[in-house]
Amino acid sequence: MVTAGSGLPSAFEHLPLMALHVVAPVYVLASVLALALLLRPRRVVPSRWWPLVAVVASIGAAIGGLAAWYVGDVQNAFGVSPTWVDRLWAGGVVAGLGVVVLNLVLGRAGRRVVAGVAVVGFVLAGALAINQDAGEFVTPGQLLGTDTIPRLVIPAASPSAASPGSAPAGTVGGLASAWRTPPGLPGAGRLGTVHIPGLASHFAARDAIVYLPPAALVPNAPALPVVILLSGQPASPTTVVTSGHLPETLDALAAKHGGLAPIVVVPDQLGPHSANPMCVDGPLGNSATYILGDVTTWIGTHLHVERDRRDWAIGGFSQGGTCALQFATAHPETFGSFIDVSGERYPTLANDRLAIEKGFGGSTAAFDRAKPAAIMAAHGPYDDLFGFFAVGADDAKYTRNTEIMTRLSVDAGITVERFAVPHAGHDWTTATQGFAHGLAAIYPRLGLGGKAATGE
Incomplete structure (x- = not known):
């Protein structure tokens, strides 16, 4: 079967790149090839070959x-230093390629084919190993951008037609106690893509992804709280769903709460080329107005959501966490x-000088104002704001x-909870567990019940 629009076999597009039955044969093949190339060619004497x-x-x-x-530390191309796994595999692959060149020069025709x-x-073994360490690409379809999530079918309901913060405080908390699981409740939520136009921002965003929990899919569905989640950079909304295992996390939480879960919207704060506008309005795009204006307005007019500010949360991984x-x-x-x-501690690019030049029009003052520390100093102390911080325990x-940032938040009056993901670095394992624990932590504030257990 060939996936429509991609020209690739469906089985290949959905091949699990981190599964043992996929990576193990590649590692074995690479090892056998390495041993074959290390065997001395007949026409080369031992005293010359091994040196x-x-x-x-x-x-x-x-x-x-x-x-x-150079790429990871000096140029900071990925916003995080390579792990030792990355460094060892990079060195090992290029070392292997050096032996390949030696065989091409000194070997006969058969050895050159090998x-x-x-x-x-x-190269394939190294790429799979580094990808497995980062947890980045789950399938070839995700890597090639050919995997498709269907368009979202939104159930007929009366949308809230309001922006967050427009309802009086103190109206939250009754949903979980009043909710009775209706007959015919779906066993899983619904996931789909939507286009959220940049009407106010003129920001060129890729399609967003929306998760509707089971409670949103029944007749006379209640208004539900909202969580906006943002990817890291470089990435896309699809990465949050696939590498971040978002549907599985939300379905599990909903199953523990009679189908109740937040409506989750994953918009694109980066733009079509996975750039980094740093979640501000500037030369790289009006990312802030897009998220805070266009996205929140679209949610309020298209989805059946609660309106109180306590029912709205925002989160993200890496660059997306900084934005949140x-x-x-x-x-x-x-x-x-x-x-x-x-x-991050503040939005930046490969270095601060480049960020000021590219993202802030050369204004150091504007760059400084965008730092969360400065924002908290200007807007704090906060009366009723909750923050959940998560990080990989191995990510120094x-x-x-x-x-x-936890210390600054506490000093600004923010109620804080922190979680370290065991045996994880700056990768999508951390993102997956961080989102799961974070969503569970905000369940009481969203009026969805007590703090949810994550099973981790």
């Missing part, structure tokens, strides 16, 4: 390690809670960031 192998492998390993350092196959095997902290602290009249998973850099 040559040692030299080219050492040079290759050094080149791979330096490349990982060397050519080894190029594919080594910016938006929630700058607009406590809109959001009553936030979830910051492995966020972002653990420091989280400690700093």
Whole structure:
């Protein structure tokens, strides 16, 4: 079967890239190819072969390690330093490629064929290993951008037609106690894409993804709370759903609460090229107005949602976590809670100089005003704002960031909860568990019942 529009077999598009039965054969093949290439060619004497192998492998390993350092540490291309797994695999793959070159030069025709196959095997094994460490791409379809989530069919209901914060305070808390599980309640929520136009911001956003819980899919469905979740960078709304396992998390929470869960909207704060406007309005795009204006207005006019600010939360991973902290602290009249998973201390690009030049039109003052520390100083102390911080326990850099931002939040009057994901770094394992624990933590504030157990 070929997936419509992609030209790729459906089975290939949905191949689980992190499953043992997929990665293990590739690792075995790469190992066999490596052993074959290490065997001495007949026309090369042993005293010459092994020194040559040692030299080219050492040079290759050094080149791979330096490349990982330069791209990941110096250029900060991914917003996080490479892990030791990344560095070792980068060095190992390039070392293997060095041995490939040696075989191409000194080997006969058959050995050269093996060397050519080894190029594919080594690169594929390294890519799978690094991807498994980061938890980034679940399927080839996600990697190639060809996986498709269907358009959302929104049940007929009376939307709230209001923006968050327009209802009087103190109206939240009765939904869970008044809710009675109706007959015919679906066993899972509904996921789909929607287009949220940038009417006010003129921001060119990719399609958003919306999750409707089972409680939203029954006749006379109640108005439900809202959570806006944002991806990291580079990523997309689809990454939150696939790599972040969002539907599974929300369905599990809903199952424990009689079908009750928030409506979750995952918009695109980055733009079509997965750029980083840093969640401000500036030369890179009016990302702030898009999220705070266009997205919230669309939610209020298209979905059956609660209106009190305590029923609205925002969260995100990495760059998205930074955005969530910016938006929630700058607009406590809109959001009553936030979830910051492995966020930065402030919005930036590869370096602060580049961020000021590209994103703030050269204005250092504007750059400083966008920092959450400055926002909290300007808008605090806060009377009723809850923040959930999560970080990978093995992620030293972002653990420091989280400690700093937690302390600043507490000093500004924000009620804070923090969670460290065991044996995880700056990856989608952390994002998955951070979202799960964060959503469970805000259940009482959203009026959905007591704090939900996550099973982690």
